[in-house]
Amino acid sequence: MTDFFQESDFQKEKEKEKEKEKEKEKDNIFIEEEEEKLLLKDKQKEIKNSSKDQKPIIKHSKRKTTFFSNVFLNLKTILTPISENVKSTFLTEFEDSFGLDHPTFYQGTYKEAFRFAKESSKFFVVYLHSSDHTSTSDFCLRVLTDENIIAFLNENFIFWGESIRHPSGFLLTNKFFVTTYPFMAVVSTNTRTRSQVVKIFEGQINADQLMTGLISALEENASAISEQRIQENERRSIRQIREQQDREYQESIERDQERQRIEFEQEQLQRIERMEREEKIKRKREKKEGQMLELEQKIQNLKPEPDPKTEEGVIRLRVILPDGDKISRCFKKDWEMKSIFDWVDINSNKTLKPNKYYLVKNYPKTTFSDKSVTFGDAKIENGDSLMAIKK
Numbered sequence: 001m002t003d004f005f006q007e008s009d010f011q012k013e014k015e016k017e018k019e020k021e022k023e024k025e026k027d028n029i030f031i032e033e034e035e036e037k038l039l040l041k042d043k044q045k046e047i048k049n050s051s052k053d054q055k056p057i058i059k060h061s062k063r064k065t066t067f068f069s070n071v072f073l074n075l076k077t078i079l080t081p082i083s084e085n086v087k088s089t090f091l092t093e094f095e096d097s098f099g100l101d102h103p104t105f106y107q108g109t110y111k112e113a114f115r116f117a118k119e120s121s122k123f124f125v126v127y128l129h130s131s132d133h134t135s136t137s138d139f140c141l142r143v144l145t146d147e148n149i150i151a152f153l154n155e156n157f158i159f160w161g162e163s164i165r166h167p168s169g170f171l172l173t174n175k176f177f178v179t180t181y182p183f184m185a186v187v188s189t190n191t192r193t194r195s196q197v198v199k200i201f202e203g204q205i206n207a208d209q210l211m212t213g214l215i216s217a218l219e220e221n222a223s224a225i226s227e228q229r230i231q232e233n234e235r236r237s238i239r240q241i242r243e244q245q246d247r248e249y250q251e252s253i254e255r256d257q258e259r260q261r262i263e264f265e266q267e268q269l270q271r272i273e274r275m276e277r278e279e280k281i282k283r284k285r286e287k288k289e290g291q292m293l294e295l296e297q298k299i300q301n302l303k304p305e306p307d308p309k310t311e312e313g314v315i316r317l318r319v320i321l322p323d324g325d326k327i328s329r330c331f332k333k334d335w336e337m338k339s340i341f342d343w344v345d346i347n348s349n350k351t352l353k354p355n356k357y358y359l360v361k362n363y364p365k366t367t368f369s370d371k372s373v374t375f376g377d378a379k380i381e382n383g384d385s386l387m388a389i390k391k
């Protein structure tokens with residue numbers, strides 16, 4: 001029974017510790033949208049009031065008017081993205097004052113840097129720069145330019161900095177309850193929606209002290225980092241699997257579309273070829289029918305063969321066809337040569353196509369193609385032989 005009560009008391013103490021941790025977590029530093037809006041409104045009111053009090057001075061000072069206008073505009077654009085091609089004003093001023101040897105500053109807003117650190121499963125280090133503080137120059141020249149500090153920060157953290165003269169830096173001084181400078185905070189990204197401060201460095205500090213503090217922050221929160229990396233790896237694996245599935249699905253769709261396209265093109269090609277064949281057959285049939293009609297018309301129009309015994313001006317002609325066959329018939333000398341061409345068309349046994357041949361007389365060598373001249377004009381005599389030669 002005693003063990004039971006001891007165990008019960010232990011559970012109660014454990015629950016109390018959890019509640020304390022929750023309360024402590026609530027007291028930690030968070031960047032929330034609503035708080036930003038409230039601070040932004042307060043700052044705008046301060047600027048507006050200060051502008052009213054200094055109207056006589058601002059009226060004659062274009063530089064001061066520009067300063068307050070820029071502050072007001074910058075307050076509206078706090079934590080907005082920085083162009084990839086443009087360095088922040090703070091980084092430019094920092095390098096002008098202290099050189100190029102320093103930890104790699106993340107170029108972007110506080111939220112973007114925090115999100116990148118979370119995605120990288122690393123802690124997030126925030127540096128707030130006060131150029132007016134007496135310890136700042138020494139800290140920048142002796143600590144932030146130390147090669148060990150630079151290497152350690154670049155390897156294990158996402159480093160972000162801002163001047164407190166900038167509206168976003170000024171807001172963060174309130175968020176982190178900054179009391180003195182130099183100021184650095186190590187922020188855990190192992191939360192879903194909010195950032196949690198795990199280490200703060202304030203005031204004069206040397207490189208060894210900063211290194212010890214950074215190592216301590218990593219060691220004390222090693223399990224959290226490990227858990228975050230495991231979770232991030234799981235999310236990455238799930239995302240990669242989903243992306244792979246999406247790619248395979250898209251590739252499958254594209255293959256189906258390509259197959260359908262090929263089938264459609266083949267069907268179209270076959271349809272066109274079929275139509276061309278049908279059209280060719282149709283033209284051939286129509287041509288043949290036309291030739292038959294033309295041949296029938298020639299048969300009907302061909303004048304009867306004259307009888308040389310009873311009629312005058314009759315001549316007998318012989319035509320040698322391309323296949324060697326010989327045909328002969330009587331014509332009258334005053335008939336046009338069309339009559340002999342029509343007669344050859346009728347009796348050539350399809351060895352000649354109409355209008356595709358000449359009639360040639362060997363002696364004297366004469367070629368006849370004009371169908372409108374008469375035999376007499378063409379000087380064709382009785383008993384002449386003509387050869388039908390294809391064009």
